[in-house]
Amino acid sequence: MNTTAAQSSPTGEAGPLSTARTGDIHLWTRTLIPTTREAPADATTPSHVYLVRAGFIRQLAAGVYDYLPLAWRSLRKIQEIVRQEHERIGAMEMLFPAMEPVSLLKQTGRDKAYGDDLFTLQDRHGRDIALAPTHEEPIVEMMKGAITSYKQLPLSLYQIQTKFRDEPRPRSGLLRCREFIMKDAYSFHLNQQGEGGLDVAYDHFYDAYTRIFTRCGLTFTAVEAESGPIGGSASHEFMVHAESGEDKVLVCPASGYAANVEKAEIGERAWSFDGEAAQELKKHHTPNMPGIEGVAQHLGTNAAGMLKTIVFERVLSDPSKTKYVLAVVRGDHDVNEGKVRDAVGSGVKLADEAQAKADGLAIGYVSPSAFAKLTGATIVVDPDAAQGGTAWATGADEMDHHVTGWHWGRDLGYEVERLKVADIRNAEAGDPSPRAVGSTLQVQRGIEVGHIFKLGTKYSDAMEFKVLAEDQKPRAVTMGCYGIGVSRTMAACVEMSHDENGIVWPAAVAPYHVEIILMKAEDEKQKKIASELAQKLAERGADVLIDDRNERPGPKFKDADLIGIPVRLTLGDKALDAGGVEFKLRKDTGKGEVVAFDSVIDRCISALETA
């Protein structure tokens, strides 16, 4: 067999206009596929276990992985799909540096926004350099110098590149890395609405993302999301359904509404401060009880019987004038900072603990009663906490003490009139749907593989990126940005598609389409047939891996299942005597079937096309 590892144009010299693609043919013994029988001790997630065991990746440091030949082939296929779909919506590919001056990030304040997540270093002159976590600043910097007129808009640019984020806790193999491959795109517009506007481009990217993840064989949902440190208005996350996913998505089966847990709205809930006090207010000594569950138990109730008061402060231009915002939720609920922000109509952050204590707030033991003693403060109450008929357990506004029998009307008095009631907590399974009366939200776990944002002029304002509009006046450029975690997408494919024997690759992202197993690697006849089959498959565009190792059948079949190539052809005496080869799809269980030589190529191709 003369098959070489480096297969290119089989028909002749490749000229400058010839980039004809035909399939690759690689020999197992001439590439590197270090499969292992046992999983590394520290791998717990399926994609991590199988990508390591199947010889796709190896870990170099926490959240830093080598991509071995198989992984790189899959990644390139994902990248190719990404390129084709970006090409389709008219986005142009380019490449930015991986490093950028920290001073650039200071212009938008994102050096602080990213904080310790930013990898930084100093060059020989002592200049601070960051390894880019994303590229809004460099692209705006470049565009500022490159375009000056509205006539050059709209424009969409993208790149596929390694990104760096010093995650506090990398985990789950490729799902959460400190160095990872990302596709990031940026669009530029004169306006948000109308022809050539951001809204149009956003929809195009939304559609492109839908096609990309569909082509990758993923089951996913596009959910409404918070924009996080990237900023901006509208935002959607593309979430692959997977148990190992870190993100929680709330969905309403009746309306199709789907949103990230940080963003999900909750439907109407009944609330009222009316109702008589049923119990006496009683103080309890509760020292050294970390966790609301412990306190609740001590007080003879549960977390749902308690009120939790979180102290925020408004983000003001004059930081010396602290204005507190008390957010009250039921003890078993979590306050959602974004919803608090929306409810009070200004930016908020958790109050500085030392300052709050100096102002008389017993952090950790605050009750809604504290509101009566504060001047200029705001209080927002979640509907589930705004129940006047309940005798609540809550803090005693005194260190190491709680109270039971607390009552809104009796214990906050006339202040009840000044209470604001709003949805300020994270949604949970079973909450009423915001879009369909009578329906409840359900929780799904997901892996975020894509995220798109309408940035508006956040970055162009900060960096003074303007173009001249038709009215001859300078106008800040409206932007969108669009990211796909390429390496994470590969891992998501494995999370979605595997069985107890290994990976089951969707054909579009499989490192090879067909694996040919030689039962007797030394047998000249088998080698010749394998070579001929591979050649024909390659001419039809299929990538072929030939397992030519001089191994016994057992390990070869086990490895074939492990690395998960969609189509398997086995060349052995059994099938050869019957006048063909054994054909089996990875996703099918049981034995394969013998298919005659003259029809097996068509069979392979059609199986791949319908996969």
Add this chain to the structure above:
RNA sequence: CAGGGUGUAGCUCAGCUUGGUAGAGCACCUGCUUUGGGAGCAGGAUGUCGCAGGUUCGAAUCCUGUCACCCUGACCA
């Protein structure tokens, strides 16, 4: 960052309590046999016991420090 855990051969791990100078299985190399779902026999090679100090006649083992990695949470395009 808080809490928990682990570092011994390429991989998975035992040995540590009670100190005496390094082990198993798999993988690897050689030979023979074997060849349709992780073969058998025989022989062989493989270690700075994470690192640095300390105690001791003697440390993988005890003590101190330190580094790395994993898990839960916090955090997070």
